[in-house]
Amino acid sequence: MKNIGIISRKELKSYLSSPMAYVVTAVFLVLTGTFFATYLASTNYSDTSIRGFLGAGQILILLFAAVLTMRLIAEERKLGTWELLLTVPVRDTEIILGKFLGSLAVLTGMLVLTFYYPILLMVFGDPDLGPIITSYLGLFLLGCASLAIGIFASSLTSNQIVAAVVAGGILFTLWFLGIAGNFVPGALGEVLSYISLSHHFPDFIRGIVDTKAVVYYLSITALFLYMAIRSTETDRWR
Amino acid sequence: MIRIQNLTKYYGKRLAVDDISFNVDKGEIVGFLGPNAAGKTTTMRIITGYLMPTRGDVWVADYNMANNSLDGRRLIGYMPEIVPLYTDMTTRSYLDFVARLRGLDRKRTKSRIDEVVEICSLEEYIDVFLGKLSKGFRQRVGLAQAIIHDPEVLILDEPTIGIDPIQVAQTRRLIKELGKEHTILLSTHILPEASMICERVIIIHEGRIVAEDRIENLSTVVKGGNRIRLKVQGPAEKVTDRLRQINSIREVAYEKPFHIVEFPADQEPQAKITEAMVQSRWTLLSMESVEMSLEEIFLQLTTEEETGS
Numbered sequence: 001m002k003n004i005g006i007i008s009r010k011e012l013k014s015y016l017s018s019p020m021a022y023v024v025t026a027v028f029l030v031l032t033g034t035f036f037a038t039y040l041a042s043t044n045y046s047d048t049s050i051r052g053f054l055g056a057g058q059i060l061i062l063l064f065a066a067v068l069t070m071r072l073i074a075e076e077r078k079l080g081t082w083e084l085l086l087t088v089p090v091r092d093t094e095i096i097l098g099k100f101l102g103s104l105a106v107l108t109g110m111l112v113l114t115f116y117y118p119i120l121l122m123v124f125g126d127p128d129l130g131p132i133i134t135s136y137l138g139l140f141l142l143g144c145a146s147l148a149i150g151i152f153a154s155s156l157t158s159n160q161i162v163a164a165v166v167a168g169g170i171l172f173t174l175w176f177l178g179i180a181g182n183f184v185p186g187a188l189g190e191v192l193s194y195i196s197l198s199h200h201f202p203d204f205i206r207g208i209v210d211t212k213a214v215v216y217y218l219s220i221t222a223l224f225l226y227m228a229i230r231s232t233e234t235d236r237w238r
Numbered sequence: 239m240i241r242i243q244n245l246t247k248y249y250g251k252r253l254a255v256d257d258i259s260f261n262v263d264k265g266e267i268v269g270f271l272g273p274n275a276a277g278k279t280t281t282m283r284i285i286t287g288y289l290m291p292t293r294g295d296v297w298v299a300d301y302n303m304a305n306n307s308l309d310g311r312r313l314i315g316y317m318p319e320i321v322p323l324y325t326d327m328t329t330r331s332y333l334d335f336v337a338r339l340r341g342l343d344r345k346r347t348k349s350r351i352d353e354v355v356e357i358c359s360l361e362e363y364i365d366v367f368l369g370k371l372s373k374g375f376r377q378r379v380g381l382a383q384a385i386i387h388d389p390e391v392l393i394l395d396e397p398t399i400g401i402d403p404i405q406v407a408q409t410r411r412l413i414k415e416l417g418k419e420h421t422i423l424l425s426t427h428i429l430p431e432a433s434m435i436c437e438r439v440i441i442i443h444e445g446r447i448v449a450e451d452r453i454e455n456l457s458t459v460v461k462g463g464n465r466i467r468l469k470v471q472g473p474a475e476k477v478t479d480r481l482r483q484i485n486s487i488r489e490v491a492y493e494k495p496f497h498i499v500e501f502p503a504d505q506e507p508q509a510k511i512t513e514a515m516v517q518s519r520w521t522l523l524s525m526e527s528v529e530m531s532l533e534e535i536f537l538q539l540t541t542e543e544e545t546g547s
């Protein structure tokens with residue numbers, strides 16, 4: 001447990017000392033802010049919700065999770081520090097979980113910075129807080145799953161760009177499977193929908209917390225973190 | 239302290255380490271010697287738990303690295319060939335990170351950082367980013383992180399590679415100093431380095447151990463004999479012929495102005511040589527025993543290996 005903390009703190013520090021996290025956060029805020037405002041304007045300020053922010057936010061989270069995680073393991077390989085991490089008395093699981101929590105802290109920070117959208121709504125109107133809270137829960141869970149997928153992709157290579165592309169590939173495939181699911185009839189369509197990242201998100205926007213959806217995002221997170229751990233182990237058996 | 243038994247490692251189909259066995263006793267400094275790609279790094283990576291062997295066992299203290307890797311890793315300080323540095327960290331934050339992962343508490347981490355920084359002469363670079371350090375200092379930080387937890391066993395992979403001669407001398411002195419309290423296995427392809435630092439060397443070539451002995455014994459191991467260098471005032475050819483008549487001498491060679499005499503390890507022909515020279519009325523100017531240099535030993539071992547296979 002202690003080791004997870006040491007590694008996640010180190011990762012967080014390294015995010016905060018490089019420009020990348022700031023650039024990602026800034027772009028995230030600019031884009032989501034724009035969508036938030038234009039949505040409000042398009043409803044003539046009658047719908048005091050964060051739907052505008054959510055529409056852009058859910059896709060941007062996929063994208064930025066891939067960017068945030070791409071260096072986590074790939075760079076260690078390139079620097080040779082992977083050899084250090086794998087020879088100190090720390091479990092492979094602790095390394096992966098530490099890296100996951102470090103990146104999750106940045107992503108959570110990004111989400112917290114968007115709190116000013118609902119705060120604005122509360123100051124100037126009377127928004128329904130229920131769906132706003134569940135939406136944030138949804139974004140957080142989607143973020144967890146996306147980061148786990150990104151870490152898995154980073155564990156496969158020593159090239160950050162390759163890691164980002166692989167992560168993006170997996171993320172957007174899983175996302176758009178939901179749309180494909182709508183057109184495929186029968187059981188197969190349902191299966192495609194169920195394993196899609198996008199299928200479970202609208203409930204959160206509507207203010208519904210479906211256990212199935214929560215379990216789904218947590219399972220995806222656990223599955224890809226587990227695969228990242230296994231991929232680390234495989235390194236030793238080269 | 240380190241026990242290696244029938245260790246074999248394949249990378250896919252390529253055989254990197256071929257059934258090697260050796261021990262390193264507590265307190266020893268052992269040199270792991272061989273040309274590039276001989277299997278030194280692979281062996282060290284298996285000892286430190288970074289890689290799993292294809293076959294065979296490694297014990298560090300009483301821990302088998304295959305199933306007790308974590309306990310074994312606690313006892314080891316490891317400096318890989320490519321010094322593992324995070325370029326965006328300072329020397330201090332890096333050493334702090336490694337120390338904490340090595341299980342040191344905050345207080346001990348602080349005091350150990352001060353100690354190793356002093357040992358490795360890094361005082362001026364403590365708050366410099368690692369990415370800005372020169373090769374020599376990177377190497378020293380690598381050594382500092384390896385000893386931060388005061389480990390019983392030190393594994394150093396080519397610790398002096400790529401640094402300037404003055405720093406090489408300093409690093410060697412430092413390793414020798416560390417050897418007083420630690421068990422050290424260090425790899426090198428520089429032969430004088432091994433003879434300078436190590437008490438014992440293991441020579442590895444193409445994944446196999448070709449020789450293993452204390453430095454001073456190795457010359458005997460190789461030829462199965464000793465050598466004496468003579469300087470004689472007299473006709474070179476006649477001196478050679480006369481020396482050949484002494485039956486405890488196996489071979490005589492003339493390398494101007496010396497006669498090199500080789501004889502089996504269990505013989506002591508010195509008295510007979512002096513006698514023979516006096517009888518022939520030649521003056522014996524000097525007589526000294528010669529140890530074969532590690533270069534010669536190495537060359538002989540590896541070339542024999544090649545002609546043999």
